[in-house]
Amino acid sequence: ETGVTQTPRHLVMGMTNKKSLKCEQHLGHNAMYWYKQSAKKPLELMFVYNFKEQTENNSVPSRFSPECPNSSHLFLHLHTLQPEDSALYLCASSPYPGLAITGELFFGEGSRLTVL
Amino acid sequence: ILNVEQSPQSLHVQEGDSTNFTCSFPSSNFYALHWYRWETAKSPEALFVMTLNGDEKKKGRISATLNTKEGYSYLYIKGSQPEDSATYLCAFQSNAGGTSYGKLTFGQGTILTVHP
Numbered sequence: 001e002t003g004v005t006q007t008p009r010h011l012v013m014g015m016t017n018k019k020s021l022k023c024e025q026h027l028g029h030n031a032m033y034w035y036k037q038s039a040k041k042p043l044e045l046m047f048v049y050n051f052k053e054q055t056e057n058n059s060v061p062s063r064f065s066p067e068c069p070n071s072s073h074l075f076l077h078l079h080t081l082q083p084e085d086s087a088l089y090l091c092a093s094s095p096y097p098g099l100a101i102t103g104e105l106f107f108g109e110g111s112r113l114t115v116l
Numbered sequence: 117i118l119n120v121e122q123s124p125q126s127l128h129v130q131e132g133d134s135t136n137f138t139c140s141f142p143s144s145n146f147y148a149l150h151w152y153r154w155e156t157a158k159s160p161e162a163l164f165v166m167t168l169n170g171d172e173k174k175k176g177r178i179s180a181t182l183n184t185k186e187g188y189s190y191l192y193i194k195g196s197q198p199e200d201s202a203t204y205l206c207a208f209q210s211n212a213g214g215t216s217y218g219k220l221t222f223g224q225g226t227i228l229t230v231h232p
Contacts, residue, residue, distance in 0.1 A: 002159050042120070043160075043205070043222040056219065090160070104150060104162035105220065 003027040006091050006108035014116050015081060021111045023074040023091030031097045032074040033105065034066060035090040043090065049074060050097035081115045088112050118142055120208045122223035129196050130231050136192045137226040139206030143187035147211035150220060151180055151191055154203040163191075163204075196230040203227050 004025045013019050025032065034046040048056035049068040063085075065077040074091055092105040121140045129135050141149060148167045154160040164173040169184040177194045193200055207220040 002161065004159065040224070042224045043207075045219055048219075104165050105152075105160075107152075107159040107161070109157070109159045 002106045002108065004091060004093055004106050004108040006089075006111050008111060009109065010112045010114075012114045012116065013078065013081065015083070017081075018077070018079045020078065021076040021089055021091075021113075023076075023108055025072055025074075025091075025093040025106070027093060027095075027106060029093035029095050029106070030071055031094045032068060032071070033092040033094075034074065034076055035092060035107075036087050037090065037110075038084075038087040046076075046089075055097070078113070081113075083115050086113055086115045118208060118210065118221040120206065120221050120223040122204075122206055122226050124226060125224065126227040126229070128229045128231065131196060131198060133196050133230075134192065134194045135196055135228065136190050137204065137228075139189045139191070139223055141187050141189070141206070141208040141221075142210075143185060145210045145212050146184045146187075146208075148209040149182055149184075149189050150207040150209060151189070152205040152207065154205060154225070156202075160205060191226075193228070196228075198230045198232050201228055201230045 007022045032049045035043045037043050045058050046060045047066045052068050063080050067075040088110045090110045091108040094103045096103050123138050150165050151163040152160040153163050164180045166182040171182040173180050179192045182189045203225040205225045207222045
């Protein structure tokens, strides 16, 4: 139990659907992250939020839309996805923005997305 | 584009064997090197965050060394047990300023399987 909860754990959607992934952290952290892991590729950073403000968008297509209403919740809204977007999406949090003071990342268990 | 390489990609050992694997990373703009352990269907969990050249860290039977001048880190597992079976990820943290500060670049991981 890392204190970072992701829902749903599995999601199957068609290319025209709209769905959302949710992440909640109970650790009092101030930074939250979305990572993507595609098959046989390293974990890839998508977005960073520090104190609810987006500070990093790693050239992610606009069909992925993040939302951070408060420091404890992070959403990833999905719209008009492609089959190649099928992947494991991991949420993480850290105590401080920019991983200052060598803070580690605390990960959720991930949401496995399949786009048909 | 930062290059973080891990070798080997996968490793099968017998219970009781000691093993080690390597993470190679850029030798410039170094801030920290992270090791994470990721068991199947669970969340990645931080093992070590290493910041100083020559650093050695230990947690139980697992230890790690760091050489920032030549850009590599070794992870050692002494007397492997089946419960050590997992993917071991390393991640390079750059000290580049601005929004890139604190971003982690992950390697592809080493998949360790320990056979009883």
